[in-house]
Amino acid sequence: MTRFSAWSVFCNGLTGQKGWDRQWRDPEPKSGYEVVIVGGGIHGLATACYLARNHGITNIAVLEKGWIGGGNAGRNTTIVRSNYFRPGNREFYEHSLNLWENLSHELNYNVMFSQRSHVSLLHSPAAIDRAARGYNIMRLTGSDGELWSLDALKKNVPHLNYGEDARFPIFGAAVQRRAGTARHDAVAWGYARAADQAGVDIIQNCEVLGVTRDGGEIRSLETSRGTISGRKFGFAVAGNTSRLWQMAGLGALPIETHKLQAFVTEPLKPLLDQVVVFGVGGTHFYMSQSDKGGLVFGGDLDWYKSYAQRGSLPIVQDVAECAVSMMPCLGRIRLVRHWSGAVDMSMDGSFFMCKTPLDNLYLNGGWNYGGFKASPASGWYFADLIANNRPHETIANHDLKRFERGYHIDERGAGPDPKLHG
Numbered sequence: 001m002t003r004f005s006a007w008s009v010f011c012n013g014l015t016g017q018k019g020w021d022r023q024w025r026d027p028e029p030k031s032g033y034e035v036v037i038v039g040g041g042i043h044g045l046a047t048a049c050y051l052a053r054n055h056g057i058t059n060i061a062v063l064e065k066g067w068i069g070g071g072n073a074g075r076n077t078t079i080v081r082s083n084y085f086r087p088g089n090r091e092f093y094e095h096s097l098n099l100w101e102n103l104s105h106e107l108n109y110n111v112m113f114s115q116r117s118h119v120s121l122l123h124s125p126a127a128i129d130r131a132a133r134g135y136n137i138m139r140l141t142g143s144d145g146e147l148w149s150l151d152a153l154k155k156n157v158p159h160l161n162y163g164e165d166a167r168f169p170i171f172g173a174a175v176q177r178r179a180g181t182a183r184h185d186a187v188a189w190g191y192a193r194a195a196d197q198a199g200v201d202i203i204q205n206c207e208v209l210g211v212t213r214d215g216g217e218i219r220s221l222e223t224s225r226g227t228i229s230g231r232k233f234g235f236a237v238a239g240n241t242s243r244l245w246q247m248a249g250l251g252a253l254p255i256e257t258h259k260l261q262a263f264v265t266e267p268l269k270p271l272l273d274q275v276v277v278f279g280v281g282g283t284h285f286y287m288s289q290s291d292k293g294g295l296v297f298g299g300d301l302d303w304y305k306s307y308a309q310r311g312s313l314p315i316v317q318d319v320a321e322c323a324v325s326m327m328p329c330l331g332r333i334r335l336v337r338h339w340s341g342a343v344d345m346s347m348d349g350s351f352f353m354c355k356t357p358l359d360n361l362y363l364n365g366g367w368n369y370g371g372f373k374a375s376p377a378s379g380w381y382f383a384d385l386i387a388n389n390r391p392h393e394t395i396a397n398h399d400l401k402r403f404e405r406g407y408h409i410d411e412r413g414a415g416p417d418p419k420l421h422g
């Protein structure tokens, strides 16, 4: 396969772009594999890649019911950050950010990681105190974080509504400079290409329809492309986790599937250099500007459970109101597209990566709003779990039994209501 470099781009420019190979194969499924991963999102593809690279396991299939990256991988608002405070989360997300920083080189694929700063607006003295506590924890545990005064914020993000009559007056901001955005499709394609090069079979249009068990183990999966058996199985299906769980005869999970929407405006000249986040009470809104110039907005969940991949209108209104109240100069900008993805919200807002009641099944799910930033570390730790049949100490508490132990990993302190963990 062609290695991407400035030289290969130059040479292909001279020869009519005819020298590029297919980036991954389209193999027929074999009857059996050592490891079968269900879900061709970024988590599944990254897991396959790190199983091959870190653990030398290459007899792997990734089964995807549609096309790779067609789920949440290609629907998210691409924010990458590691501003987490709770043990387990902060090490995990910081490891992920470290992997992001070298990912384009590691995959030889430009994932367009842009460390443009993540700016959380603060709207009260109490919010500043809370942010100071959290961001000090980040600094003490090896990450970066800082507080900006109102003057520093005005200098860096001049177009926000700083008026005294603002609906939500701004007092300052908590900032992580190493955070930013990346190109989501490129991440999926980069991991797919790397996994394929290592010998992994990526099988698209292959929906898992049933699970055949042999007592306490999975023997095979019934798919739309035939029966596929394996020695070990991993579920990495994001919003469909509870469906697969039920197919495996395991009952209910502490997860609710909700819809989350994203929005893009018409392209504008450069206006916003950072990711800016606003959250007061139950309201949640964030924006960044894409490389094509469109402003990318995100808001709250649609507030009811669903597996649908399209959103409802009240959230469009809510997000538009937030955008205009935070940045009044956007009043006449047109929204051109919005879409939604099915996200698996857990009871404490943190993910699951663990062994399961079945000996050869491993679970990767419950990513809530935040699984894109987690993708590299998710693949890294999930591969480690599957290869070694034990959780790494970083993810040791991200199991299903943490609720029985009373060990909730609730970053926001929002309580056991999945809707509130935005």
Ligand SMILES: Cc1cc2nc3c(=O)[nH]c(=O)nc-3n(C[C@H](O)[C@H](O)[C@H](O)COP(=O)(O)OP(=O)(O)OC[C@H]3O[C@@H](n4cnc5c(N)ncnc54)[C@H](O)[C@@H]3O)c2cc1C
Pocket (backbone or CB within 6 Å): 038, 039, 040, 041, 042, 043, 044, 063, 064, 065, 066, 067, 068, 069, 070, 071, 072, 073, 074, 075, 076, 077, 078, 079, 080, 206, 207, 208, 209, 236, 237, 238, 239, 240, 244, 260, 261, 262, 298, 339, 340, 341, 342, 343, 367, 368, 369, 370, 371, 372, 373, 374
């Ligand atoms: C609108 C929106 C905005 C978001 N913004 C951010 C953000 O800014 N930052 C951030 O960190 N996170 C964000 N997220 C969350 C993030 O996108 C997800 O947590 C993450 O993508 C989930 O992992 P994945 O990429 O593997 O999931 P997916 O891409 O959804 O992969 C799962 C795959 O499993 C496949 N599948 C399901 N059932 C089956 C089956 N039966 N058989 C075979 N295949 C199956 C699906 O087709 C899908 O392709 C956002 C999510 C949404 C919806």
